Amino acid sequence: MELIRTWLDEASDPAMVRACAEVAYDNGARGHEVYWVDLPRRYANDITTTANPWAVGLLPLAATLGEPLRLRLPLDPILFSNLKQLLRVWHSWYPALSVVPVVAEVDSSASSEKGGNGRTVALFSGGLDSFFTLLRDREADGEPPVDDLLSIWGFDVPLTNPEAFQRMRPVLQNVADASGKELVTAATNLRQTGWATAAWGPLAHGCGLACVALLLERRWTRVLIAASYGYAHLHPWGSHALTDPLLSTGRTAVVHDGAASNRVEKTRIVAQSAIAMRSLRVCWRSRTDHNCGACEKCYRTMTTLWLLGALDTCSTFAAGSFDPEQINRIFCRGDGCVVYMREIRQLALETGHGNVVRAVDRALARSRRLLRVQAALTRLRQAAASSPASRASSWLLDRVEWRVFRNVLR
DSSP states (O other): EEEOOOOOOOOOTTEEEEEEEEEOOTTTTTTTEEEEEEEEEEGGGGGGGGGHHHHHHHHHHHHTTTTEEEEEEEEOHHHHHHHHHHHHHHHHOOOOOOOOOOEEEEEGGGOOOGGGOEEEEEOOOOOOSHHEEEOOOOGGGGOOOOOOOEEEEEEOTTTOOHHHHHHHHHHHHHHHHHHHOEEEEEEEEEEGSSSGOOIIIIHHHHHHHHHHHHHHTTOOOOEEEOOOOOOGOOOOOOOOOOOOOOOOOSSSSEEEETTSSSSSHHHHHHHOOOOTTTTTTSSSSSOOSOSSSBHHHHHHHHHHHHHTOOGGGOSSSSTTTGGGGGGGOOOSHHHHHHHHHHHHHHHHHHHHHHHHHHHHHHHHHHHHHHHHHHHHHHHHHHTTTTTTTHHHHHHHHHHHHHHHHBBOOO
């Protein structure tokens, strides 16, 4: 695949300017695509002319497709070296991914200017991790303060739901105003292009976030991506303490932030903030601006807040709909959920809530059983693919799996 050219164009919102990149795929059937990111017009002079952001954004797709990544624009030498290392890390995690060549003109001028006069930006979704990055005591750790918050429409809230983002924006603005930060909003079509072929959670989301931020590398010298997991429980993931720094250029450092704290510790800090308790949005399932209150992530968050005595102060979850013992119905599909559930279990022990301890134990035992069932369904689906009635069999197995494994508690 090849980054052919980039340019600035008009956005549908007159207050925004559109940074565009034309990409051609080696597989002729895919043809060409235009990726775009809308950024505030007032920052138009800060938009980079290098290949840096697009190289970061395109790399997960190139590795997934097994196509060399060729760039017709200058690339920062530090980033060029970092990307080769990043590909090797990904391949060690996911052997099916290719260590593809990155072909570019390496130009030291692509990082010769320092950007942003030391300004720091934090990627901000309004979720627990990003709120912790905003609220934690950075001065105590000898770190510079956050100056700006960057929120992106088109990732967790899709472009097809503009009303949700319009409702979110004043909430985000209130958070920025209350914390003395400048809010920068962006929008992108990345997840509506071939880029969506790359696995969002395990591989691509850190690169997607950094791609948008690095488009304004002239403004920012530090980009903070909030950690999903603590150092004690790191595992292969699309945003990671090992990989996020490899998205840095000579001008802008990308920082994996907050991994010294686990999810319970983060929740304890966030629960002390009134503005966070009026604005917290953790739900991925709803694909909108509200918490569904029933998915695994919502229920884990509610349980932790309840154990900390703070659930009643969080107005973004429906009042009166929470039963802590319902956590026993959570199905943990991966290691991350298991880590969070064990943290909740420890908090329940410390706060004397034996009913929650038992509910977590039941959930983890149930999850192990369901994973075995899921593996059996996968084998049946593979066998059905060779059957004359494969379409009907596959449909039936899909329905069974959906009913058994949908991670909704009500």
